[in-house]
Amino acid sequence: MDEQRSVNAPEERALTQEELSELLQIRRDKLKSLQDAGRDPFEIVRYDQQLYSADVLEKYDALEGKSVSLAGRMMSKRIMGKASFAHLLDYKGDIQIYVRRDDVGEEAYADFKTMDIGDILGVVGKVFKTRTGEVSIHAEQVTLLSKSLRPLPEKFHGLKDPELRYRQRFVDLIVNPEVRETFVKRSKIIAEIRNRLNARGFIEVETPVLNTTASGASARPFITHHNALDIDMYMRIATELHLKMCIVGGLERVYEIGRIFRNEGMDATHNPEFTTIELYQAYTDYNGMMELSEDLFSHCCQMVNGTTKITYQGQEIDLTAPFRRLPMNDAVKEYTGADFLACATDEEAHALAKSIGLEIEDKAATKGKILAEAFDEFVEDKLIQPTFIIDYPVEISPLSKRKPGCPGLTERFELFISGHEYANAFSELNDPIDQRGRFVQQAQERAKGDDEAMMIDEDFCTALEYGMPPTGGIGIGVDRMIMLLTDSSTIRDVLLFPTMKPLDSDKKVSKEVSAPAEAAQAAPEVEEKIDFSNVQIEPLFEDQVDFDTFSKSDFRAVKVKECEAVKKSKKLLKFVLDDGTGVDRVILSGIHEYYEPEELVGKTCIAITNLPPRAMMGIDSCGMLISAVHHENGEEKLHLLMVDPHIPAGAKLY
Numbered sequence: 001m002d003e004q005r006s007v008n009a010p011e012e013r014a015l016t017q018e019e020l021s022e023l024l025q026i027r028r029d030k031l032k033s034l035q036d037a038g039r040d041p042f043e044i045v046r047y048d049q050q051l052y053s054a055d056v057l058e059k060y061d062a063l064e065g066k067s068v069s070l071a072g073r074m075m076s077k078r079i080m081g082k083a084s085f086a087h088l089l090d091y092k093g094d095i096q097i098y099v100r101r102d103d104v105g106e107e108a109y110a111d112f113k114t115m116d117i118g119d120i121l122g123v124v125g126k127v128f129k130t131r132t133g134e135v136s137i138h139a140e141q142v143t144l145l146s147k148s149l150r151p152l153p154e155k156f157h158g159l160k161d162p163e164l165r166y167r168q169r170f171v172d173l174i175v176n177p178e179v180r181e182t183f184v185k186r187s188k189i190i191a192e193i194r195n196r197l198n199a200r201g202f203i204e205v206e207t208p209v210l211n212t213t214a215s216g217a218s219a220r221p222f223i224t225h226h227n228a229l230d231i232d233m234y235m236r237i238a239t240e241l242h243l244k245m246c247i248v249g250g251l252e253r254v255y256e257i258g259r260i261f262r263n264e265g266m267d268a269t270h271n272p273e274f275t276t277i278e279l280y281q282a283y284t285d286y287n288g289m290m291e292l293s294e295d296l297f298s299h300c301c302q303m304v305n306g307t308t309k310i311t312y313q314g315q316e317i318d319l320t321a322p323f324r325r326l327p328m329n330d331a332v333k334e335y336t337g338a339d340f341l342a343c344a345t346d347e348e349a350h351a352l353a354k355s356i357g358l359e360i361e362d363k364a365a366t367k368g369k370i371l372a373e374a375f376d377e378f379v380e381d382k383l384i385q386p387t388f389i390i391d392y393p394v395e396i397s398p399l400s401k402r403k404p405g406c407p408g409l410t411e412r413f414e415l416f417i418s419g420h421e422y423a424n425a426f427s428e429l430n431d432p433i434d435q436r437g438r439f440v441q442q443a444q445e446r447a448k449g450d451d452e453a454m455m456i457d458e459d460f461c462t463a464l465e466y467g468m469p470p471t472g473g474i475g476i477g478v479d480r481m482i483m484l485l486t487d488s489s490t491i492r493d494v495l496l497f498p499t500m501k502p503l504d505s506d507k508k509v510s511k512e513v514s515a516p517a518e519a520a521q522a523a524p525e526v527e528e529k530i531d532f533s534n535v536q537i538e539p540l541f542e543d544q545v546d547f548d549t550f551s552k553s554d555f556r557a558v559k560v561k562e563c564e565a566v567k568k569s570k571k572l573l574k575f576v577l578d579d580g581t582g583v584d585r586v587i588l589s590g591i592h593e594y595y596e597p598e599e600l601v602g603k604t605c606i607a608i609t610n611l612p613p614r615a616m617m618g619i620d621s622c623g624m625l626i627s628a629v630h631h632e633n634g635e636e637k638l639h640l641l642m643v644d645p646h647i648p649a650g651a652k653l654y
Contacts, residue, residue: 368393580650
């Protein structure tokens with residue numbers, strides 16, 4: 001007897017829309033028949049689920065021949081005359097069930113034959129092994145607990161389209177067991193973090209999500225409005241300042257695992273809402289935080305994977321403590337030979353940056369900021385094994401204590417693994433005067449247009465004036481940690497419901513725009529009047545260029561396949577483009593101020609494709625996307641040139 005898993009024939013391949021509609025109707029007709037017969041499965045409120053499939057498999061010797069009760073989703077079914085096989089999927093795995101007409105009764109067997117893949121069943125039966133040795137349940141009773149009105153996609157082949165997987169995570173969890181395992185591991189990792197910290201005497205606290213200021217990190221906040229108070233409020237961008245207030249209040253070891261919200265772009269390692277753990281410990285410094293963070297990573301890795309040596313995206317990573325400690329300036333010297341701390345002035349630092357091929361956009365950038373940019377450009381992506389980069393410039397560390405004997409540096413570190421940052425920690429600044437001065441500097445940057453600069457938090461400044469003991473603090477990106485420990489390539493793989501652009505967002509806008517016209521019953525269209533009266537354009541070039549020179553620039557239509565914000569750049573977007581050659585083209589463009597990455601995916605644009613590669617933030621930009629720029633009331637306006645999507649990728653412009 002063949003006992004291999006199988007699926008119903010109509011569902012073995014991708015269904016046409018017509019076939020899907022027919023199946024949906026058939027399933028609804030089956031439900032109505034049950035309801036008309038007084039056997040509505042949705043009226044069942046509970047079921048005695050005694051065991052999970054894994055329990056039966058694990059304890060077979062003790063359970064053989066005994067009657068057990070299980071429940072789960074039917075994932076396959078094969079009718080074989082008077083007997084049938086099916087597979088039942090539950091929380092812990094799956095198990096085969098054997099249903100025979102003579103055992104369950106003719107009527108019950110006829111009902112079973114009408115049940116569909118995806119239906120949720122309760123099964124009572126005896127534990128046995130088939131002739132092939134597969135542990136199974138010999139059914140004595142089968143109860144339909146919930147009717148599935150939609151067929152599962154591709155059955156055991158699972159969902160293949162990543163976008164569809166993220167949008168329909170509920171289906172993804174059903175058909176892809178490795179996805180379920182990832183989220184089981186996520187829960188275990190977070191539990192182990194809690195256990196480890198609780199064992200060290202930390203207490204877990206909760207701090208506000210809504211705040212009247214956005215501070216504690218350099219990030220763009222989400223803004224909402226509180227109607228009762230009639231004030232704008234900010235979704236928190238960090239938990240740092242409130243946790244430090246707890247330290248001031250005498251709660252000497254505190255942590256919070258919580259959701260953070262940042263109104264920024266999305267890419268493989270960024271989502272607008274994400275989970276962090278921040279913890280603070282009185283009477284220690286950033287060295288204590290290094291020991292604690294490497295302990296958390298090593299311990300969680302060991303508990304989840306059974307080893308501290310793992311493979312992440314093809315790279316062998318050793319998370320055995322201790323991790324390497326490397327000052328930022330020494331790291332830059334190691335990879336470029338440039339010693340920025342030896343520069344006496346900012347001007348010297350600019351010249352040194354130029355000598356190693358580093359383009360500094362901000363001509364007023366200080367020596368410390370240039371050092372940080374050099375690190376981002378030449379070092380970060382090369383740090384594969386766990387490495388603490390320590391001693392950050394004070395200009396980019398507004399909440400960190402200065403390093404004794406080195407006033408331009410701070411006692412701060414970031415943990416890098418596989419070229420990505422996983423933790424950020426300080427010897428916390430507890431000097432209220434110094435702290436206020438740094439907040440003022442941040443406020444000035446914000447006034448100049450930096451919407452990621454911190455606001456002055458008066459409550460926190462007041463708290464520091466009461467006195468905060470020497471304190472070490474650390475923030476760890478929980479989602480990134482889980483990505484590492486589960487070998488997941490994108491943050492969306494470790495978020496149950498990642499942020500997605502609604503599929504019908506464009507349609508909704510269109511409907512909203514057209515609604516008044518529809519209400520007026522086909523009122524005549526009124527062409528939009530655009531006011532160009534305040535527009536200023538650059539003067540046209542007076543010098544003429546000959547035709548041959550013009551023709552040397554190769555203008556092509558390109559399709560945007562992917563778009564993401566360039567890490568640690570406020571301006572740059574990275575485009576992956578289809579230029580018609582079959583080989584992806586990468587172009588960087590400084591238009592993030594005007595566009596979010598997700599709104600450009602799928603657009604058809606124009607690019608110059610025969611420019612030599614230009615290194616920007618450590619990425620070769622191979623060409624230039626064309627934008628239209630003008631000034632309006634003294635403000636620069638930019639529109640990326642987007643054309644008819646019917647134009648194929650690679651079409652040449654003449």
